[in-house]
Amino acid sequence: MAFEVREHDLAGRVGRLKTRSGIIETPALLPVINPRVQPIAPREMREKFKLKAVITNAYILMKNFSEHVIKEGVHRFLDFDGVVMTDSGAYQLLVYGEIDATPREVVEFQERIGSDIATILDVPTGWNVSRRRAEETVETTIKRAEELFQYKSREDVLWVGPIQGGLYLDLVEESARRMSALPFQIYALGSPTALMENYLFTDLVDMIVSARRHIPESLPFHLFGAGHPLMLALAVALGCDLFDSAAYAIFAREGRYMTDWGTVRIEDLRWLPCSCPVCAESTPRELLELPEDERFKALARHNLYMCLAEIKRIRQSIREGRLWEHLEVKARSHPSLLSALKRLKRYVRYLEERSPVTKRRGLFFFDSSGLFRPEVYRYKERLFERFRLEGKKVLILLPKPSSKQFFTSHEYRELKNLASKVLGGEAESIHICLYDAPFGVIPIELEGTYPLAQYVTAKPLDRETVDFVVDIIERYLRENDYKVALLVESDGELKERLAEVFEEVCKRKGVFYERLTNDEFWGRENLKRIFKAINEKLKRA
Template identity: 30%
Template sequence: MSTFYEVRRRDGAARLGLLSLKEEKQQTPLLFHGDSLRSGKEGFAVRSVEDPDFPELFETENWHAPRGAVLLPSVHPLFSKLNEAVPSLHVDSYVLSYASALLHSPREFVRRVIAARETIPPDTALWVPGIATAENVAVLIYLGVDLVDDTSAVIQGYQGLYHTEEGALELADLEELPCVCSICSSIRADELRERDDKVRGQLLAQHNALLLEQELKKVRTHIRAGTMREYLELRVRSSPFLTAVLRLLDLEEAAYFEPRTPVARNTVLMANTLESLWRVEVKRFARRVLDRYEPPQRRILLLLPCSARKPYSRSPSHRKFSDAIAPYRGHVHEVILTSPLGVVPRELEAVYPAAFYDIPVTGHWDAEERAWVASCLRNYLELHNSRYEHIVAHLSGPYREMCFSVAADLELEVISTCDVDEDMTASSALQRLREKLTELCGDTKRLSGFEQKASMLRAMADYQFGRSVGRALFSEAAGTRLKITGKFPAYQLSSDGVVLARVVPAYGLLTLTLNGARRIADLLAAYTVHIADFLPRGSILAPGVLDAGTAIRVNDEVLFSGEKAFGVGRAKMAGGEMVASRRGNAVEVREVTALNSV
C-alpha cells in the first residue's frame, strides 16, 4: 500500500507524522479548518458508517448506536469506491465519532481515545473532531491524537467566548484582550463588544482559531524536543478536568504509555510536579533496579544523598565522598538516595534517567515523595540486605529520616555518620565517615581503575538488556585481554583491540559493536528484530520486520538478524509497533554484516 500517513517521530504516545491529503504532505499533529472541511478544500471525504468492525470502542452503555467513520484522502485508491462498500479498517486515518461526549468525564475522555488508539493500527492517523481548544489540545496530542479541527474554537467564538491557553473567558468580563494576534492587535475589548453579533462572532472565532493553531505549533515543538510530558504537566494546571485526565493517565493507563515511552532521551527530565513521580521513566528505572541490577560483592552498603550535578560523581559533594571512601572502595558499595528515582546504585549513575533529571531542591519533601523514595529503598534492602555486613548512612535531614524509618520497619541496624541536620559535606561529617569505614573495614582495599569501570559497564549492560548480560559481555577466552579506555562516563570496552561496547553519555546508553553483539546475541532475544531476506543499509523499514522483541522501546539498542544480514542499531519504534506497522523507520542501522555471501 502506498504511503498516506507515516509517523516520523515519537515522544511517548504523541507523534509527529506526515499526512498526504493533497499533493503536498502535511505535518501532523495537524489542524483542519472548519470552513475548508465544508468546502472540501482539505482534499478528502468523510463518510459515516454504521456498525464498524470494532465494537470494543463502543462498549460503554452511553453508546446506543455504534458508529465510526473512516477518512480517506482523495488520492487514496478506495476513495472512488466510498459509496460501494465500507473500506477495510486498514485505512490511513480514523475518526472518533461522538467525540464531544468525551468532555462529560475525564475517565471517558481518557478511555475512549486510548481504546481507539489501541484498536486501530499504530500507523493510522487518529482524528478526534469537534472538541479541540487551545486549552485541551496538548492533552489530546499527548494521548496519541494526530488530527484536530477548529470547529469548537469557532463555535465558541460565535457564542461570545474568548479563548486563552488557560481556558475560555466571557468577552463581557474582559477589560483588555490578553493576546497579540492580528485580530486582538487591531481592536480593543470595548470596541469588540460594540460590534454587531455577526462581526463580533467572526472576530472571536478567528482569534480562537489562531490561538489553537499557535498552541498546536507549540505542541509540535515539544514533541520534536522530547519534552511533551513536561509541557503537559504545565498545561493541565488550567483546569481540574485536565488535571484529572493526567492523573488517570498515570494511575490507570500506564500499560498504554509504557511501551510508547522511549528508553532514553538526550534531554533533561524535569520533575517539577508531584505527577512527575508517576512518570513511566521513573517507574521503569525503579523496576529495572530491582529486576535487572545485581550489586557487586562488597561488605558495606553506603547510602549517600544525590547531588544537583549529574552524573553525581562529577559534583563537588560526591568528589568529597569519593575521597573519603577511596582507601576502602573494595569493601564499600555506594547507593544514592534521590527523588524521584528512589535509589541509584553508583554503577548506574550515567544511565538515563539517572544522569538526566532535575528537581526543585528546597530541603522540604512532600509526603508522597518521601513515601515513594522510602518504598524504593525498602524494596532494595529487602532484596539485597543479606549481601552486606553493615549498612552505613551518610545522610542528614529528610534522607536520614527516610532511611531510619525503613530500617526500623525492616529491623535492620543502620550506622549513621551524619547528625540530624548536619551538612553532609562538612569536614567533621566526612572525618566521621572515614573513621567509621576504617573501623568497619579493618584493612584498606582500593579498587583498580579497570574494576571500577568494569562494574559500571556490566551494570549498564544488565540494566539495558537484562540480568547476566553484563557478565557475558565481560566473559573472556583464555589468553585474550579486556581493556576499558575513555574518560568517565564515555568508556569503551575492547578485547584484544577489538571494540565491543561504548557508553554514549548523551543518551545514557550502552551501544554494542557487531563483535560485542555476537558475544551476547543468545541472551538478547528480547532485544532482537527479525528481518526479512534482505541486507539493510541505513535503516530498516517496518514492512521488512518479521518479528521483534516486545521489550524494545524507542531508542533501545537492538540486534537485527535475517537470512542475509546480522547487525546492530537503534530502535525508532517499539517492538510491537514494528510488527504492526506497514511503514516507517523501525531501526536505524549502525553496523551490519552480510551473511551467506560466499
C-alpha cells in the same frame, strides 16, 4: 497514502500524512467549514493562517449544494487548494436521530466530489445511552465499514474507520479491534464531543486509550469534535494525531473568547490576553462595539489563532521531549484536567511503551503528579528487574548533590582513594548509592545515564513523593544483601521517614547499620574512622 512519524514523546507524534492534495503535518487541527456560514473564508485559512487541511460536512453538501459541488469538486467549491476531509453526516444522525441518505450514497458522493479524506456514515453512540443502544451503534458501524470495501471505487481517497462504544469501554475496545482488522488508512474515535463539553476528561482518557491501544501504531488516529486549546495536549499525549472542530466559530457566534485556560465571554474581559493579529489591534470594548457580524468574524479569527498556536506548542514540546511538562502546565488550568492527568496513572505502562528511552533534554519534576510519568516508571522497573550487584557488601547511601554529578566530584574521588588506602582489596566491596526524588535509589554506576543525569526537582517534596521515594529505598534494601549499611542523612523532607525505614529494614535483616549527618561523614579524618569501622564489621560479618 504514507504516514511517517518523525518525532515522538509519550504516545504523541509529530508526523507527516501524505494525501492526494498535499501533506498534513501532525498533530493537526482541521477547522470545520460550514458552507452556509463562514466567518473565515477557506481561502483566508489557507493564505493567512497557513492551514494545509480543513474538514466539511458531506451530508450538508449533498442536501444543499449537490449539483454545484459535484460539478466543481469540493476543493473549487470551497475555494481551498489544500487537503479537504469530509465527515459523513453522522453528527446530524446523533442530533436528529435520522438523515435522508443511505451509507452507500454518502460514500459515493464523497468520491464524486473529490474528498481527499472521507468518512463512512457511522452511527455515533453518544454518551448517555443504554448498553443495548451502544451495542447497536457498534454493530451497525462495523457492518457499514465492511460494506465500504464492497462498493468504493477510488483508491486515492483515504478512508476513516470510526470507533464507537461511548462510555462502555469494553465495547470501545471491541469496536477498535474489529475496525482495525479492516484496511482503513485512518482510524477515529467517535462520540467524544459531549464528554468534552461537560469537562469529563477522565472519561475521555479512558475512551482514547481503550481505542488507541488496539489501532496499528503505523496509522494516524483522529479524535472527532475536539478543538479547544485547553485539552489538545492531553489528547495528543494519549496518541491522537488529527482533530476537527467548529468550536472556533460556534464560540465566536456566542461572544465567547478562547484562552489557554478556558473560554470567557468577551464582555467579562478588561484586557485581551493574547497578541494574535486580532487582539494586537483591539480592546475588549472595541470588539464589543463592532457590528454583530464583524464581531463574530473577529472572535472566530482569534479563536482559530489560539487553537493553532496550541498545536504548534504541542509539536515543539514533542520535539524537545517535554510534552509531559506541557501537559502538567495545562492540567493546572482546570480541576477536571488535573483529574485527567492523575488518571494517566492507570495507563503508565501504555505511555512508557510509546515514550522514547532518551531525550534531547532533562526532565522537570514538580510534584507527585510526575511520579507516574514514563521516565520515573521505567527507571523503577529497570532498577529492580535489570540492575544486579556482584561482590558488594557495604552500602553507603548519600543524598544526591543538587548542583553536580557526584561521580565526577572531588568528594567522590577522595572517598574512593581513602577507601582503597584503609580497606585495601575490600574497597571493591563498597557500593555507593545516592538517593533523591523522584527516582529513589541511584546507584553510582547509573548516575551518568538518562534521565538520572538530567533532571531538576522542585522542593519541598509533597508527602506522596516522600512516600514514593522511601518505598523504593525500602524495597532496594530488602532485595539486596548488604552486610553493612551507612545512611548519610539529608536535612529535607525525607529525613525522618527514611531514617525510620532504614533502621527497621536493617534490623530485620541483621545488617550492621549507622546513621550519620553530613558533618559526621565528610572530612578526611571522619572517612578514615568510618572505613576502619567498616573493616572491623566486615571481619565479624
